[in-house]
Amino acid sequence: MNTFETSTAGLAFDRLATTYDSLFTFSVIGRSQRKVVWGRALKAFTRGSHILELNCGTGQDALFLAEAGMTVTACDASLGMIEQARYKMALEAPGATVEFLPLRTEEIDTLPQTLCFDGVFSNFSGLNCVGNLTSVAQQLSERLTSGAPLLLCFSTRYCLWEIAYFLLRGDPRKAFRRWSGMTEACLDGLKFPVYYPSIAQLRIAFAPEFRLVSTTAVGLTVPPSYVDSWVTSRPRLLKLFEAIDETVRTWPGLRALGDHMLLHLERVGP
Numbered sequence: 059m060n061t062f063e064t065s066t067a068g069l070a071f072d073r074l075a076t077t078y079d080s081l082f083t084f085s086v087i088g089r090s091q092r093k094v095v096w097g098r099a100l101k102a103f104t105r106g107s108h109i110l111e112l113n114c115g116t117g118q119d120a121l122f123l124a125e126a127g128m129t130v131t132a133c134d135a136s137l138g139m140i141e142q143a144r145y146k147m148a149l150e151a152p153g154a155t156v157e158f159l160p161l162r163t164e165e166i167d168t169l170p171q172t173l174c175f176d177g178v179f180s181n182f183s184g185l186n187c188v189g190n191l192t193s194v195a196q197q198l199s200e201r202l203t204s205g206a207p208l209l210l211c212f213s214t215r216y217c218l219w220e221i222a223y224f225l226l227r228g229d230p231r232k233a234f235r236r237w238s239g240m241t242e243a244c245l246d247g248l249k250f251p252v253y254y255p256s257i258a259q260l261r262i263a264f265a266p267e268f269r270l271v272s273t274t275a276v277g278l279t280v281p282p283s284y285v286d287s288w289v290t291s292r293p294r295l296l297k298l299f300e301a302i303d304e305t306v307r308t309w310p311g312l313r314a315l316g317d318h319m320l321l322h323l324e325r326v327g328p
């Protein structure tokens with residue numbers, strides 16, 4: 059494997075690594091949205107599978123998948139995130155079948171050639187930080203056999219909650235910030251590009267090696283995490299939002315209008 063070199067996004071997330079879990083992972087909304095992704099992961103992946111996790115962050119999903127009987131190779135561009143993930147594993151699940159590696163998603167091909175996987179997982183927008191998804195799809199295709207599932211969770215381009223929330227606060231720039239398909243994020247002073255591909259663009263980027271099986275909204279009436287304090291004081295409302303989302307999250311007109319969308323793709327061909 060090549061010497062690890064991070065990206066600007068990786069350096070930016072380094073600065074967030076120690077607070078990421080308290081800000082997002084353990085927030086009421088973070089838990090609510092992750093629960094949906096976990097439900098889908100348990101359906102898509104089988105016990106005994108070896109899963110490649112991209113942009114694993116602090117390792118919350120990798121440890122969950124390992125507890126569900128999978129082996130996970132979990133990668134992230136941020137050394138700080140990888141350190142947090144290793145620390146969490148040492149503390150909470152020392153024997154877990156997970157290996158955390160510092161690796162940019164753009165460099166999957168630098169993993170040892172002998173490493174092949176039964177599925178691929180990416181949660182909560184790490185792939186929105188990658189400009190060339192066609193190259194990622196090609197690199198992944200060489201590590202997977204026909205029928206292997208990919209579960210990839212992206213930030214959407216059109217988030218109904220975000221539009222309403224920022225318009226009501228008189229900030230149209232933020233309300234429509236994702237609409238052009240690209241923004242510049244700024245984390246603790248470090249700027250990096252974030253992309254918001256449409257479902258059609260993702261279908262094209264992953265073809266012909268992968269076909270799109272389904273798209274599911276994650277956080278449709280359940281709001282984005284910056285509304286957490288408002289929701290925390292309204293638990294019954296959150297339950298109602300979760301129930302509505304459960305009913306409508308796969309409806310064609312709605313599945314790309316939440317905070318996130320979860321794409322289930324499948325390797326086709328040899």
Ligand SMILES: C[S@@+](CC[C@H](N)C(=O)[O-])C[C@H]1O[C@@H](n2cnc3c(N)ncnc32)[C@H](O)[C@@H]1O
Nearest residue numbers: 067071113114115135136162163181182184187
């Ligand atoms: C919003 S966090 C999500 C983390 C985790 N998947 C989760 O569900 O909590 C996005 C993650 O993507 C990682 N990331 C951003 N760009 C990346 C890249 N090019 N390659 C690998 N990881 C990247 C960041 O370091 C960060 O950990």
